Amino acid sequence: MRREQAEREAWAVFARELADRLVDARTQHGLTQAELAERAQISLYSVQTYENGYTAKGNAVNPTLMTILAITQALEVGLDELLPTPPALMTHP
Numbered sequence: 001m002r003r004e005q006a007e008r009e010a011w012a013v014f015a016r017e018l019a020d021r022l023v024d025a026r027t028q029h030g031l032t033q034a035e036l037a038e039r040a041q042i043s044l045y046s047v048q049t050y051e052n053g054y055t056a057k058g059n060a061v062n063p064t065l066m067t068i069l070a071i072t073q074a075l076e077v078g079l080d081e082l083l084p085t086p087p088a089l090m091t092h093p
Helices: 002-028 033-040 044-052 065-075
Strands: none
Touching (some): 002 044, 033 044, 033 065
16 A cells, blocks of 8 residues: 555655646747647647546546657657656566
8 A cells, every 4th residue: 555655655745746748848939828738639628637637536547658759759858858757666476
């Protein structure tokens, strides 16, 4: 149980850092959330959720790789600029 809680907390920190980087990259490019959504061909709701860092249910966001790539291409940034250092998640036996 402790390990699962630690993993959830580590993922929440990662998601919040991703959200902060996404907001920074978007605003540095002078884009609105709607403009980013259109360029990345994702929904405005998705952009808003990723920038919030949490889903409507209160879980840390977990965008797909395809979505992350679409966002980096739309912002013309590298993955290393958008993604924070991943958490050291524990593996399950």
